Amino acid sequence: MTSPTLQQLRIMVSEHFGVPEDKLDNQVSFTELGLDSLTLVEFMFAIEDHYDIGVDHASAMVDPTLNGLAKLVDQLNAEKTALAA
Numbered sequence: 408m409t410s411p412t413l414q415q416l417r418i419m420v421s422e423h424f425g426v427p428e429d430k431l432d433n434q435v436s437f438t439e440l441g442l443d444s445l446t447l448v449e450f451m452f453a454i455e456d457h458y459d460i461g462v463d464h465a466s467a468m469v470d471p472t473l474n475g476l477a478k479l480v481d482q483l484n485a486e487k488t489a490l491a492a
Contacts, residue, residue: 409433412484413477416454420473423453433473447471454480460487 409417413433421428426440437447451462454476460483467476 410477410481412480413473415457416473416477416480419453419457420450423450431473433477435473436471438471458484460484 417428417431417433420426420431420440420442424442424446431440437450442450447467448464451464451467454460455462458480460480462479462483466479469475470478
């Protein structure tokens, strides 16, 4: 089962970088998907804008896959929600 965050990130990669969604593997690194460092920075900005969170590049590179990024985004969203409560 795909989490809503993972599904959204898959859509974003497909729309922003022209990678067909059916060609995306959630466990393959971003570089293996053909995204270079500049492209990754642009993608982080898009994620920050979409989710209204700050994504630290180093944290995103701990597990540089769609699965890893989805977990990080979920964690940052949970922290943001906890701070707002």
